[in-house]
Amino acid sequence: MSCYRPFCRMAFLAAPAVALVLLAPGSMAPARAQAAQAAHPDPAKPPQQKSLTSKAIDKVKEVAKSASDIFNRVPCLPPKGGARKMGSLPHVAGKLAAGEPVVIIAFGSSSTSGYGSTSPEFTYPNRLAAQLRRQYPTADITVVNRGQGGEDAPEMMKRLQTAVLDMKPDLVIWQVGTNAVLRNLDPTETIKLVEEGVARIQAAGADLVLVDPQYSPAVNERAESAGKMIKLLNGVAELRHVGIFPRFEVMRDWHEKQAIPMDNFVIADGLHMSDWGYACFAQLLGDDIIKSVGQIKLGVNVPSNVQTYRPM
Numbered sequence: 001m002s003c004y005r006p007f008c009r010m011a012f013l014a015a016p017a018v019a020l021v022l023l024a025p026g027s028m029a030p031a032r033a034q035a036a037q038a039a040h041p042d043p044a045k046p047p048q049q050k051s052l053t054s055k056a057i058d059k060v061k062e063v064a065k066s067a068s069d070i071f072n073r074v075p076c077l078p079p080k081g082g083a084r085k086m087g088s089l090p091h092v093a094g095k096l097a098a099g100e101p102v103v104i105i106a107f108g109s110s111s112t113s114g115y116g117s118t119s120p121e122f123t124y125p126n127r128l129a130a131q132l133r134r135q136y137p138t139a140d141i142t143v144v145n146r147g148q149g150g151e152d153a154p155e156m157m158k159r160l161q162t163a164v165l166d167m168k169p170d171l172v173i174w175q176v177g178t179n180a181v182l183r184n185l186d187p188t189e190t191i192k193l194v195e196e197g198v199a200r201i202q203a204a205g206a207d208l209v210l211v212d213p214q215y216s217p218a219v220n221e222r223a224e225s226a227g228k229m230i231k232l233l234n235g236v237a238e239l240r241h242v243g244i245f246p247r248f249e250v251m252r253d254w255h256e257k258q259a260i261p262m263d264n265f266v267i268a269d270g271l272h273m274s275d276w277g278y279a280c281f282a283q284l285l286g287d288d289i290i291k292s293v294g295q296i297k298l299g300v301n302v303p304s305n306v307q308t309y310r311p312m
Contacts, residue, residue, distance in 0.1 A: 076280035079253035089207040092171040093292040101140035108175030112147025116272030127282035152179035153193035175211035177229045191232040198240050209243035215251035217270035
């Protein structure tokens, strides 16, 4: 996914502190006022007033911690209705269940690198890593961000070996297709490259989840092309028995069925996702991985022909 009109490299739009202010404006303001007062105590007041200074500082720390905790899991609902068969991620799930080290590669363009997030920690790969580490606190989990703004399958295939396969990943999450739509690339040629990449990733022994384009104004302007790309990616997933995260349908559900305003999950450029959008996206991916681990532990064997990813 690109940084739409013109394509550019990823840039974070604001400092992490901004997110804290947005999360708890009512609670942060009094805390700041107390902190400001604490920073300039009145020398005329008695010595016991120093205890209020400490309390004010503690309050600021408490509010900041509370705001940070909110970002652990956002109020994010899965799509309502429709087919939600769970795909199988046997390799990464088996290693997590066995307590072995796990390497996950997030491969893609600017929505993988995190353009639009207010801090690196709020990109979807970092959100996913945090979720899995909370779920498996003793596990050795590495999530590597291999997103490059403006790229699609032609550029990604040139770096597939060094950026992905050389890392010997257990799971690859490949976000692809958005820039092909925006750049008017031939969808059939794009899919040929994706098929080649899927075959190489599978040959390396990794699980794979494809991620299709996002539901956003910039993509919706090219609805016919986007629809064709989504259909072709689903075809590859079905043919090769790999997972696919239906990002377009998930995001459309947020807006059309859950009545979430578009600007809650898409930033002002009309293309890239916001902190909340990345967070919900990461949560749904993480929930599926966690459920797959649970199936492995229970001895549930998901048939290989039930691989199409659907959020919980």
